[in-house]
Amino acid sequence: MADRTSPPSRPESAPTRSWWGWGTCDQALSDAECSSLAALVPGAAEAALPVPAVASLELPPVRVSAPAALARLVSSAPADRAAHTYGKAFRDVVRALYGEMAAAPDLVARPRDERDVVDLLDWAAGAGVAVVPYGAGSSVVGGVEYRAGDHRGVLSLDLSRLDRVLEVDRVSRAALIQAGAPGPGLESQLRPHGLTLRHFPQSFAFSTLGGWLATRAGGHYATLHTHIDDLVESLRVVTPSGVSQSLRVPGSGAGPSPDRLFLGSEGTLGVITEAWMRLQDRPSHKASASVVFERFPDAVEAVRAIAQSGLHPANCRLLDPGEAALSGIAAGGGSVLVLGVESAHGPVDGRIAELVALARDHGGSPAAQAPASAAGDPSSGDSAAATWRSAFLRMPYVRDGLARMGVISETFETACTWDRFPELYEAVHREVGAAVKKVTGASGLINCRFTHVYPDGPAPYFTVVAPGRRGAEVAMWDEIKAAAMEILGAQGATVTHHHAVGRDHRPGYDRQRPEPFALALRAAKQALDPAGILNPGVLFDAPAA
Ligand SMILES: Cc1cc2nc3c(=O)[nH]c(=O)nc-3n(C[C@H](O)[C@H](O)[C@H](O)COP(=O)(O)OP(=O)(O)OC[C@H]3O[C@@H](n4cnc5c(N)ncnc54)[C@H](O)[C@@H]3O)c2cc1C
Numbered sequence: 298m299a300d301r302t303s304p305p306s307r308p309e310s311a312p313t314r315s316w317w318g319w320g321t322c323d324q325a326l327s328d329a330e331c332s333s334l335a336a337l338v339p340g341a342a343e344a345a346l347p348v349p350a351v352a353s354l355e356l357p358p359v360r361v362s363a364p365a366a367l368a369r370l371v372s373s374a375p376a377d378r379a380a381h382t383y384g385k386a387f388r389d390v391v392r393a394l395y396g397e398m399a400a401a402p403d404l405v406a407r408p409r410d411e412r413d414v415v416d417l418l419d420w421a422a423g424a425g426v427a428v429v430p431y432g433a434g435s436s437v438v439g440g441v442e443y444r445a446g447d448h449r450g451v452l453s454l455d456l457s458r459l460d461r462v463l464e465v466d467r468v469s470r471a472a473l474i475q476a477g478a479p480g481p482g483l484e485s486q487l488r489p490h491g492l493t494l495r496h497f498p499q500s501f502a503f504s505t506l507g508g509w510l511a512t513r514a515g516g517h518y519a520t521l522h523t524h525i526d527d528l529v530e531s532l533r534v535v536t537p538s539g540v541s542q543s544l545r546v547p548g549s550g551a552g553p554s555p556d557r558l559f560l561g562s563e564g565t566l567g568v569i570t571e572a573w574m575r576l577q578d579r580p581s582h583k584a585s586a587s588v589v590f591e592r593f594p595d596a597v598e599a600v601r602a603i604a605q606s607g608l609h610p611a612n613c614r615l616l617d618p619g620e621a622a623l624s625g626i627a628a629g630g631g632s633v634l635v636l637g638v639e640s641a642h643g644p645v646d647g648r649i650a651e652l653v654a655l656a657r658d659h660g661g662s663p664a665a666q667a668p669a670s671a672a673g674d675p676s677s678g679d680s681a682a683a684t685w686r687s688a689f690l691r692m693p694y695v696r697d698g699l700a701r702m703g704v705i706s707e708t709f710e711t712a713c714t715w716d717r718f719p720e721l722y723e724a725v726h727r728e729v730g731a732a733v734k735k736v737t738g739a740s741g742l743i744n745c746r747f748t749h750v751y752p753d754g755p756a757p758y759f760t761v762v763a764p765g766r767r768g769a770e771v772a773m774w775d776e777i778k779a780a781a782m783e784i785l786g787a788q789g790a791t792v793t794h795h796h797a798v799g800r801d802h803r804p805g806y807d808r809q810r811p812e813p814f815a816l817a818l819r820a821a822k823q824a825l826d827p828a829g830i831l832n833p834g835v836l837f838d839a840p841a842a
Pocket residue numbers: 319384385386429430431432433434435436437440441456476477497498499500501503504505506507508509510511512513514515516517563564565567568569570693795796797799832835
């Protein structure tokens with residue numbers, strides 16, 4: 298039995314989205330905050346780069362116009378074109394700050410329904426216009442930036458008007474959700490039903506269901522359903538060759554999964570318009586605790602034991618000493634493990650106690666043990682978890698502030714088996730450290746945390762911070778990024794655990810992907826997008842326009 302739902306309420310005066318950086322303008326660091334932050338990074342610039350006004354940007358001339366029947370969906374306003382030029386990687390933010398707008402799309406279209414998507418693709422295929430599907434533009438891998446160069450024009454296809462939860466099936470605990478629904482919007486439409494998608498990437502506030510599906514995003518929870526893939530019941534995708542609708546079933550062994558073809562296809566094979574998603578009851582019992590380890594290898598062993606214990610913590614973030622210090626949790630050189638458990642059905646205090654006991658067996662000292670709570674914030678009662686959580690949510694704004702001060706910051710994430718992790722960790726510090734030194738002349742910071750853990754291995758997330766040279770930040774970042782990709786490949790680790798491939802991870806992905814699979818992907822591209830208009834250059838080389 299499915300319930301039709303009401304349209305989401307849209308606030309009259311939402312804060313203005315930043316066109317160049319993360320989030321909303323009101324949350325961005327002030328010039329003074331940028332300067333005091335940069336004082337912590339020796340070699341940083343003395344004054345913050347100004348943020349250019351959109352009116353001062355030199356955008357390339359618009360080369361194409363949509364036919365009259367589609368004109369109502371399309372904008373060529375400078376603010377729209379500027380905001381849709383890049384994603385939100387460091388190199389995107391820096392280029393926006395320098396006013397480099399050569400990659401701006403000619404047009405931004407905001408379809409209101411599937412028919413509009415079909416019509417826009419039909420027109421674009423006939424006119425040789427590249428189409429870049431756009432959720433909320435939080436890509437950190439060049440996923441929404443056109444770089445192919447040989448199309449007659451570029452259309453950014455912004456799905457933000459497709460933002461509704463259309464139906465809720467309470468019995469099967471699933472919902473039909475439009476692809477442009479942003480994280481907070483879709484959760485607020487599910488809340489009255491007592492349900493949640495329970496997918497909370499760090500970018501939750503400014504990313505969409507369609508973007509998560511197209512990039513196989515990773516949520517906040519450390520074990521079990523780590524990727525959005527696990528929550529998909531069926532997908533509806535508009536391709537230039539027709540609409541693909543997969544069957545809504547809890548499981549199926551009928552050949553290769555059609556959903557798997559489109560999950561992670563990053564806008565290259567079709568435009569995801571709707572998905573039936575598996576939901577969960579909202580958790581009502583939560584507890585968290587943090588454990589400090591003097592030795593990082595002991596902490597890694599503790600996390601392995603936890604990941605293999607079957608206790609499935611919702612949160613299992615291991616912060617190495619540098620990361621713990623940067624987050625303001627432990628300044629004394631220790632590593633910190635932040636644990637969290639939750640349930641919609643019963644008390645969790647026994648489970649958190651078991652997890653802490655396992656960590657203690659491996660040399661950890663509980664820093665604070667939270668009482669199980671009956672509701673509320675998962676970090677309630679545990680100050681390290683609360684400190685970490687607020688630093689985590691503020692981090693993207695801090696990264697932008699550092700970018701304005703000429704400080705390079707790069708984050709790269711991966712996954713490898715437990716047997717390889719110690720060598721990977723050493724190799725990243727050695728090799729990426731050498732690259733940072735060569736490129737910037739400084740040692741910089743290289744920190745690591747685990748975002749997700751599996752019985753057979755962790756997903757480590759590395760953060761690199763180093764002073765850059767004004768005007769050379771992007772070239773310096775590119776060199777450090779290339780070194781990081783090289784070392785991940787050499788260590789048998791994936792080029793990305795959840796940030797996707799886009800354009801920036803292509804070299805590593807091309808080395809990692811088996812050649813017969815590459816052949817099959819290119820054949821799928823040819824069949825579904827014969828004119829080669831969809832997000833050219835992502836996942837594989839753009840066919841000639
Ligand atoms: C501060 C920050 C934190 C982040 N944290 C996380 C995290 O915790 N976990 C994680 O996985 N990622 C994270 N990311 C990366 C990013 O948020 C994800 O890749 C996210 O899934 C992108 O969603 P989006 O709606 O913004 O998509 P966009 O950035 O707009 O698009 C991403 C890709 O998907 C394609 N696409 C978008 N919508 C559709 C559609 N409807 N149909 C077909 N293709 C489409 C685009 O063409 C592009 O290739 C983070 C990024 C930032 C800047």
